Amino acid sequence: xxxxxxxxxxxxxxxxxxxxxxxxxxxxxxxxxxxxxxxxxxxxxxxxxxxxxxxxxxxxxxxxxxxxxxxxxxxxxxxxxxxxxxxxxxxxxxxxxxxxxxxxxxxxxxxxxxxxxxxxxxxxxxxxxxxxxxxxxxxxxxxxxxxxxxxxxxxxxxxxxxxxxxxxxxxxxxxxxxxxxxxxxxxxxxxxxxxxxxxxxxxxxxxxxxxxxxxxxxxxxxxxxxxxxxxxxxxxxxxxxxxxxxxxxxxxxxxxxxxxxxxxxxxxxxxxxxxxxxxxxxxxxxxxxxxxxxxxxxxxxxxxxxxxxxxxxxxxxxxxxxxxxxxxxxxxxxxxxxxxxxxxxxxxxxxxxxxxxxxxxxxxxxxxxxxxxxxxxxxxxxxxxxxxxxxxxxxxxxxxxxxxx
Numbered sequence: 001x002x003x004x005x006x007x008x009x010x011x012x013x014x015x016x017x018x019x020x021x022x023x024x025x026x027x028x029x030x031x032x033x034x035x036x037x038x039x040x041x042x043x044x045x046x047x048x049x050x051x052x053x054x055x056x057x058x059x060x061x062x063x064x065x066x067x068x069x070x071x072x073x074x075x076x077x078x079x080x081x082x083x084x085x086x087x088x089x090x091x092x093x094x095x096x097x098x099x100x101x102x103x104x105x106x107x108x109x110x111x112x113x114x115x116x117x118x119x120x121x122x123x124x125x126x127x128x129x130x131x132x133x134x135x136x137x138x139x140x141x142x143x144x145x146x147x148x149x150x151x152x153x154x155x156x157x158x159x160x161x162x163x164x165x166x167x168x169x170x171x172x173x174x175x176x177x178x179x180x181x182x183x184x185x186x187x188x189x190x191x192x193x194x195x196x197x198x199x200x201x202x203x204x205x206x207x208x209x210x211x212x213x214x215x216x217x218x219x220x221x222x223x224x225x226x227x228x229x230x231x232x233x234x235x236x237x238x239x240x241x242x243x244x245x246x247x248x249x250x251x252x253x254x255x256x257x258x259x260x261x262x263x264x265x266x267x268x269x270x271x272x273x274x275x276x277x278x279x280x281x282x283x284x285x286x287x288x289x290x291x292x293x294x295x296x297x298x299x300x301x302x303x304x305x306x307x308x309x310x311x312x313x314x315x316x317x318x319x320x321x322x323x324x325x326x327x328x329x330x331x332x333x334x335x336x337x338x339x340x341x342x343x344x345x346x347x348x349x350x351x352x353x354x355x356x357x358x359x360x361x362x363x364x365x366x367x368x369x370x371x372x373x374x375x376x377x378x379x380x381x382x383x384x385x386x387x388x389x390x391x392x393x394x395x396x397x398x399x400x401x402x403x404x405x
Contacts, residue, residue: 003394004036006112008132009124010100012041012048012067014055017266017287018236019313020148023192024124025059026214026383027146031122032061033387035394038116040108042100043067065112068105073238073268093130094175096151100127109135120144120394126151129182142397145186147208149309150199152176154240157307180204188397192310193334209396211389212335213311215320215381221374222322224366228299230261231356232323234288234314238268241308241330247273249304250280252349260356262302265294295321300359300366303331304352311335316381319343319373324366326355336380342372 013024031037039062043051048067056064074080080099087098105128112118113135120142123132129145136143156172180203183189189208191197197208233249235242246264250273254262264277265288274284288294291314295301301318303325311334318325325343332345339345344359346352359366 002034002036003119003398004116005031005038005120005122005394006109006116006118006135007031007037007039007122007124008109008128008135009039009041010127011072012043012051012055012064013039014051014058015289018239019311020125020236022313022317023148023213023311025055026216027124027390028062029059029216030214030383030387030390031394032059033384034391036061036063038063038065038112038118040065040105040112041067042070042072042102042105044072045069063116065108068102068108070100070102070105072099074099091130094178095171096127096155096175097130097178101130106131106134110138113139113141120397122146123186124148126179126182133182133185140401142187142394142401143185144188144190144393144397145182146190147183147196147200148192150179150196150203151309152179152203153199154309176203183208187400188393190393195334196310209389209393211386211393212380213313213316214383214386215316215377216383218320218374218377218382221371222296224322224324224370225296225299227360227363227366229259229360230263230298231300231302232263232265232295232298232318233302233304234265234291234294234317235312236268237264237266241305242266243268243270243273244306245304245328245331246277246282248306248349249302250277250282253304253352254280254282256349256353257356260353260360263298265291291317292321295323299323300356301325302352302356303327305331308333315343316377319377322370322374324359324369325373326352326359328352337373337376341369342376343369 013021016022016025046069052064071077071080084099087101121132121136122144123129124146152175155175183204183206191208191210194210197210200208263283263285265285267287295318301323303312303315312331344355346355
């Protein structure tokens with residue numbers, strides 16, 4: 001008999017227009033290999049039923065609950081900022097979890113425990129851990145915490161050095177304490193990379209299971225598109241490391257390679273950075289419906305991240321699309337990829353421009369990197385192999401709870 005998993009997450013993972021959503025959707029696909037899964041999420045849209053149906057079509061057999069209407073990007077909603085601050089004070093929770101606090105979400109989760117009768121609660125993202133822990137404790141169920149990033153490290157790096165930096169660092173320390181407590185409270189912890197797993201162990205003394213991102217059913221290797229001077233980057237541009245990367249392209253890389261034509265896909269870029277990007281000749285394409293077609297239309301992909309945690313999912317997306325990739329070391333962090341084998345790694349703006357020029361001129365290099373990237377994906381990111389890793393996590397968490405009874 002298949003185990004039943006109640007999967008609690010933040011945003012409805014459809015459309016998969018960001019790395020976090022892509023990771024969540026692929027986790028659901030892996031779990032469906034051996035389990036019955038019901039997913040509960042939120043959505044900024046008042047009616048997300050069309051997206052929920054699309055997710056069900058993409059993942060046959062998945063049970064998708066109607067998403068709870070809830071603001072996610074609450075900086076645009078001043079009243080919800082006040083509400084979040086009140087939740088932080090009353091519950092003594094960090095901003096990251098307080099902004100997702102929802103009585104409706106909590107009630108729906110409890111109702112699903114009663115009607116769906118799950119064998120395990122899967123908490124996807126630290127943001128919804130308060131709700132996941134509460135329902136798991138009430139029902140005596142195993143709880144898995146799936147960490148997409150070392151959230152407290154990300155928060156501290158994003159604090160910067162402005163007027164609000166002291167407050168941001170204080171909040172980062174608060175988040176660190178909460179994150180450590182969550183790591184210790186879960187029955188199993190999933191990390192997206194070996195580096196993140198080691199960081200969790202350092203923070204809490206708790207081992208985490210590393211499961212690299214799934215890239216689905218890979219099929220046949222695509223041939224690389226012909227050489228081109230167009231270079232694509234795709235990501236959720238409201239995420240600070242992605243925005244920082246676009247700004248770096250505009251400020252330092254584009255001027256060193258004026259013959260290249262950069263195109264950036266994604267939404268949420270701050271107006272000041274968008275202005276600098278356009279002034280540097282970078283095309284801002286907005287939302288991208290088909291990542292593979294977007295990458296292949298350009299011919300080459302770039303991952304210009306200068307900081308971050310977890311894994312750059314769009315690097316893997318570009319590899320799957322069959323285009324050669326140039327990345328910074330931060331963009332390739334957490335992945336066992338090698339320079340000149342699966343991609344080119346550039347340390348600074350000068351070497352980034354030179355690497356992109358090489359790919360625009362050398363068709364043999366393009367083919368070699370695409371072939372190496374495809375072999376890497378088959379070995380490390382194929383969905384069937386990763387599904388067995390997820391099964392081991394579920395069984396381990398269930399044994400841990402049974403041992404306490």
